[in-house]
Amino acid sequence: xxxxNAAQDAVVIERSFDAPVExxxxxxxxxxxxxxxxxxxxxxxxxxxxxxxVGGSRLVCIQIATPDGPMRMWFTGQYREVVKxxxxxxxxxxxxxxxxxxxxxxxxxxxxxxTTTQVIVELExxxxxxxxxxxHAGVPAESxxxxxxxxxxxxxxxxxxxxxxx
Amino acid sequence: xxxxxxxxxLSETFAALANSTRRAILxxxxxxxANVNELAEPFDMTLPAISKHIKVLERAGLVARTxxxxxxPCILDPAPLAELSSWAEQYRPVWxxxxxxxxxxxxxxxxxRRTGRTR
Numbered sequence: 190x191x192x193x194n195a196a197q198d199a200v201v202i203e204r205s206f207d208a209p210v211e212x213x214x215x216x217x218x219x220x221x222x223x224x225x226x227x228x229x230x231x232x233x234x235x236x237x238x239x240x241x242x243v244g245g246s247r248l249v250c251i252q253i254a255t256p257d258g259p260m261r262m263w264f265t266g267q268y269r270e271v272v273k274x275x276x277x278x279x280x281x282x283x284x285x286x287x288x289x290x291x292x293x294x295x296x297x298x299x300x301x302x303x304t305t306t307q308v309i310v311e312l313e314x315x316x317x318x319x320x321x322x323x324x325h326a327g328v329p330a331e332s333x334x335x336x337x338x339x340x341x342x343x344x345x346x347x348x349x350x351x352x353x354x355x
Numbered sequence: 356x357x358x359x360x361x362x363x364x365l366s367e368t369f370a371a372l373a374n375s376t377r378r379a380i381l382x383x384x385x386x387x388x389a390n391v392n393e394l395a396e397p398f399d400m401t402l403p404a405i406s407k408h409i410k411v412l413e414r415a416g417l418v419a420r421t422x423x424x425x426x427x428p429c430i431l432d433p434a435p436l437a438e439l440s441s442w443a444e445q446y447r448p449v450w451x452x453x454x455x456x457x458x459x460x461x462x463x464x465x466x467x468r469r470t471g472r473t474r
Contacts, residue, residue, distance in 0.1 A: 200447045204454055208461040216457055226457040232366065253366050257411060260370040323454075325446055 199326035206321065210274045210314040213321060217277055217310055228252075235261075243271055247279060248288045265290060266305070277310040364416075368435045371415035376400070377408050381417060384431040388421070394429065 206213055216222045220237040228234045228251055236250035249264045265288040270278035282290045282305040290305075306327050313320040371377055380394055395405040409429060412418040416435045420427050 200450060202447070202450050202454065204458075206458055206461055208465060212461055212464070213457075216461065222460070225460050226453055228453075231363065253370050255367075255370055255411070256414075257407065260373065262369060262373050321454075323450060325450065 199324055201322065201324045203320070203322045205315070206319045207317070208319060209317060210312050210319045213312055213319045214274045214277075223249075236263075241268055241271055241277075243268055245271075246288065248284070250286070261286070263288070269307070274314065275312055277308075279308055281306050281308060364435070367415045368417070371411050371417055374408070374411075376405075377412055380405075380408060380412065380429075381431060384418065384429060388428040388430045390426055390428045 216226065218239060218241045220239055223237050223239070224234040227237070227249070232251050232253045234249065235252050236248065238246075238248040240246055245268045247264075247266050247268065251262045251264070253260045253262070263284045263286050264281050265284035266280035266282060268277070268279045270276055284290050306325060309322075309324040309326070311322045311324075372381075376398060379397070383389060383394060383397075391402060391406055391409065394409065395402055398405060409418060413420065417432055418429050419432050420429055
């Protein structure tokens with residue numbers, strides 16, 4: 190339950206696409222294309238703002254249909270590395286629609302280590318094909334204002350499990 | 356081979372938690388069972404509105420209603436939250452499904468570029 194543990198926790202996925210590297214790069218960096226594939230099953234991506242340059246910000250909305258009507262989740266972050274057709278690194282945190290990161294305190298959590306996550310996309314040009322390695326990992330927050338939704342969930346889960354055992 | 360079920364359940368859990376009223380209800384239930392009236396107390400909301408929030412939590416498997424007549428208190432079921440604690444592994448099926456869609460999408464963008472290969 191520390192930032193170190195969170196940072197070690199990662200999902201790494203490697204796969205190849207039957208498309209040139211320039212096209213796969215556009216999948217990640219052009220909102221029109223990004224929206225077409227990014228939403229989890231049954232979800233849509235009504236908003237994808239991307240200022241794709243180092244330090245530029247991003248804001249993505251995922252909309253899920255629920256019986257109560259559409260439920261929107263917002264994610265914000267910054268681009269950390271932008272090397273066209275090769276490497277893209279950006280951070281991600283749960284936020285509101287204005288890109289304000291939601292802090293653990295706002296989730297009713299005790300104060301803790303603010304955490305955000307990071308997505309690393311590495312592309313390799315194989316001619317007509319492209320190899321892609323995507324790493325999604327937790328990273329320690331660098332600014333005091335940054336806070337993590339996932340870490341907050343960890344804490345909520347631990348807190349509630351502990352409470353319910355009593 | 357990604358599990359659509361897992362992805363949907365993860366989405367449901369997130370959707371249930373993406374609301375401050377519902378998180379407050381969970382925090383209250385972590386202290387012990389409560390009925391709808393008790394859960395509604397701290398909020399400036401109608402009972403039907405609170406009931407709606409509880410139903411969302413029930414669908415996500417986070418809250419169960421006991422069947423003691425009349426009283427029917429809500430109790431907390433933390434199991435879905437425990438599953439979220441290894442967030443990275445929870446994200447794997449989501450990403451895999453995304454990349455399946457990306458693959459389909461880029462294939463459709465370039466329908467005539469196949470080089471004598473058959474599927």
